[in-house]
Amino acid sequence: MSEPVITRFAPSPTGFLHIGGVRTALFNWLYARKHGGQFRLRIEDTDRARSTEAAIDAILEGLRWMQLDWDDEPVFQHSRASRHIEVAERLLAEGKAYRCYCTPEELAQMREQARAEGRPPGYDGRWRDRDPASAPAGIDPVIRFKAPRQGETVIEDQVQGKVTFANAALDDLVLLRSDGTPTYMLSVVVDDHDMGITHVIRGDDHLTNAARQAQIYAALGWQPPVFAHIPLIHGPDGAKLSKRHGALGIEAYRDMGYLPEALRNYLVRLGWSHGDQEIFSTEEMIELFDLPGINKAAARFDFKKLEALNGHYIRHAEDRALIGHLQALLPHLPDAPQLTQAQWQLLEKAMPGLKERAKTLVELWHSAAFLFAKRPLEMTPKAAKWLDEAGRAALAGVAVALRELQDWTLENIETAIRNYAEQADLKLGKVAQPLRAALTGTTVSPSIFDVLHVLGREESLARIADQLAPPQQPQG
RNA sequence: GCCCCCUUCGUCUAUCGGUUAGGACGCCAGGUUUUCAACCUGGAAAGAGGAGUUCGAUUCUCCUAGGGGGUGCCA
Numbered sequence: 001m002s003e004p005v006i007t008r009f010a011p012s013p014t015g016f017l018h019i020g021g022v023r024t025a026l027f028n029w030l031y032a033r034k035h036g037g038q039f040r041l042r043i044e045d046t047d048r049a050r051s052t053e054a055a056i057d058a059i060l061e062g063l064r065w066m067q068l069d070w071d072d073e074p075v076f077q078h079s080r081a082s083r084h085i086e087v088a089e090r091l092l093a094e095g096k097a098y099r100c101y102c103t104p105e106e107l108a109q110m111r112e113q114a115r116a117e118g119r120p121p122g123y124d125g126r127w128r129d130r131d132p133a134s135a136p137a138g139i140d141p142v143i144r145f146k147a148p149r150q151g152e153t154v155i156e157d158q159v160q161g162k163v164t165f166a167n168a169a170l171d172d173l174v175l176l177r178s179d180g181t182p183t184y185m186l187s188v189v190v191d192d193h194d195m196g197i198t199h200v201i202r203g204d205d206h207l208t209n210a211a212r213q214a215q216i217y218a219a220l221g222w223q224p225p226v227f228a229h230i231p232l233i234h235g236p237d238g239a240k241l242s243k244r245h246g247a248l249g250i251e252a253y254r255d256m257g258y259l260p261e262a263l264r265n266y267l268v269r270l271g272w273s274h275g276d277q278e279i280f281s282t283e284e285m286i287e288l289f290d291l292p293g294i295n296k297a298a299a300r301f302d303f304k305k306l307e308a309l310n311g312h313y314i315r316h317a318e319d320r321a322l323i324g325h326l327q328a329l330l331p332h333l334p335d336a337p338q339l340t341q342a343q344w345q346l347l348e349k350a351m352p353g354l355k356e357r358a359k360t361l362v363e364l365w366h367s368a369a370f371l372f373a374k375r376p377l378e379m380t381p382k383a384a385k386w387l388d389e390a391g392r393a394a395l396a397g398v399a400v401a402l403r404e405l406q407d408w409t410l411e412n413i414e415t416a417i418r419n420y421a422e423q424a425d426l427k428l429g430k431v432a433q434p435l436r437a438a439l440t441g442t443t444v445s446p447s448i449f450d451v452l453h454v455l456g457r458e459e460s461l462a463r464i465a466d467q468l469a470p471p472q473q474p475q476g
Numbered sequence: 477g478c479c480c481c482c483u484u485c486g487u488c489u490a491u492c493g494g495u496u497a498g499g500a501c502g503c504c505a506g507g508u509u510u511u512c513a514a515c516c517u518g519g520a521a522a523g524a525g526g527a528g529u530u531c532g533a534u535u536c537u538c539c540u541a542g543g544g545g546g547u548g549c550c551a
Contacts (some may be wrong), residue, residue: 009532010551011551012550014550014551015550019479040496044551045551046550046551047523047550047551050550050551062510099548101478102549104548104549107548107549111548113545114480115477116477116478118478119477119478120477120478120547121477121478121479121547122478122547142549144522144549155517158504159479160480160482163480163481164482165479166479169478169479169480169547170479171547173548174548174549176549177549178549180494181549183514183548183549183551184550184551185551187551188551201546202483204480204481204544204545204546205544205545205546205551206545206551207545207546208479208480208545208546209479209546209551210482215548219545229481231481231482231544231545232544232545233544233546236487238543238544239543239544240544252548254536266488268522269488270488271488271489272489272491273488273489273490275489275490275499276489276490276498276499276500277499278488278489278499278500278501279499279500295488295489296482296483297481297482297543297544298482298543298544298545299488299489300487300488301485301487302487302488302501302502304487304500304502305488305500305501306486306501306503308500308502309501311497311513311514313512315513319510328534356512356513356514356515357512357514358513359513367512367513369511393547417510419511426511427510428509429509429510429511430510432510432511433509433511434509436510441514442511443512444511444512444513445511446511446512446513446514447510448510449510469500470502
């Protein structure tokens with residue numbers, strides 16, 4: 001019987017939930033779900049000054065939107081401070097930690113000197129074995145961890161492989177600040193242990209931390225978790241993610257019209273692969289995801305590929321589901337109108353034709369604008385060109401045929417138009433484009449038969465009539 | 477400066493010593509077509525450089541270069 005897998009996502013609420021964090025959460029979620037384990041959430045808010053309520057909300061909301069559900073209540077790290085302090089004091093009592101009275105100035109000088117001499121930087125351990133009686137008055141000490149000075153610390157990382165650190169390069173880190181609050185390095189170890197975390201999957205910016213944490217685990221006599229440090233995500237230019245490209249909050253991706261399932265698919269393939277497979281349903285991801293498939297190199301964020309994937313997911317989505325997504329999205333779009341019940345129904349009716357052509361929900365929404373346009377329609381310049389003399393003649397001719405239709409069905413509409421084109425000796429395009437212009441005000445739309453069908457007899461004929469009415473004043 | 481990690485088409489990646497180095501996005505050309513997409517066919521496009529190990533290296537080792545991360549009383 002193997003122990004149940006428990007993973008966690010542990011963001012610090014000092015900013016928004018960015019794309020790299022989402023991927024880390026996704027990997028942890030996938031791994032837990034794959035093994036029938038738990039995926040826990042821990043808010044690392046030990047830095048009280050920089051943590052905000054808004055950031056916490058954004059993180060939770062972002063994970064919900066991505067449909068990465070977590071088990072149990074989130075743990076707020078700062079609420080566990082007394083336990084962290086208790087562990088630090090235990091280390092102190094066991095002689096595995098000590099009080100250090102260095103001032104910030106002293107520390108800065110120490111670093112500077114080490115650098116100047118080409119030595120590894122860091123605290124030199126000057127209070128490690130000093131008599132506490134020599135403590136200067138008026139200084140609140142920090143508690144430092146007595147890190148091993150000889151030998152090496154080895155991390156058997158599931159992604160990076162065996163990584164070895166010389167202990168001499170790892171200094172005595174601070175466990176408790178001079179104000180008595182615990183630091184991150186102590187808190188993670190204690191919380192991961194207490195929460196029973198078995199696998200720590202996180203960004204490789206934590207790789208060095210893993211070594212320090214391993215030392216703390218050892219000092220405490222605790223079993224460290226399995227580590228898997230995944231490579232970071234870079235911007236399209238290979239540099240660190242900045243606001244200009246990927247480092248947007250996850251809600252920005254929602255507002256750009258991406259589907260959570262598309263984002264999940266894109267993100268899982270960024271740094272992880274399963275042969276040549278590109279498309280993964282959530283079930284497949286859970287089944288196939290594994291640590292050995294994770295790449296070691298950093299990946300660049302590519303909007304084009306995300307967009308292609310998003311288009312795929314939109315095309316394959318249910319019409320109802322897309323309506324739901326749009327209803328959720330509209331309030332976040334600038335000057336988006338409130339649709340009536342009837343308009344939503346119209347939109348759903350048009351969805352099969354619309355979803356084939358959109359890469360994002362925003363695009364989908366814009367391409368649906370003709371449905372709700374007010375008569376008489378405004379023509380784009382290109383559309384107006386199709387309503388020249390010849391175009392209007394074709395339009396007038398086909399209008400007659402359409403008016404005669406008994407049943408306004410897709411089949412009847414198509415037959416009527418094809419018949420008219422044939423009888424008038426016109427290529428279908430010569431009829432379709434003027435129709436498209438009259439009905440949508442543009443030159444791009446779903447199939448013209450669809451457009452007529454979706455718009456309905458009355459509205460269609462009225463829009464056509466609008467363009468036929470002013471005989472001498474072509475608009476645009 | 478010091479420590480750690482990384483390096484296959486423009487991008488994401490496959491390959492786990494022997495392949496015409498494969499796929500996907502993007503790009504180009506063609507097809508299909510009522511527009512635009514979608515779709516189909518074809519094309520250009522890669523092992524950072526240098527030493528080894530080996531009958532044979534993209535694959536293993538080392539060096540160099542380049543990139544990234546860390547180096548806090550941040551997380």
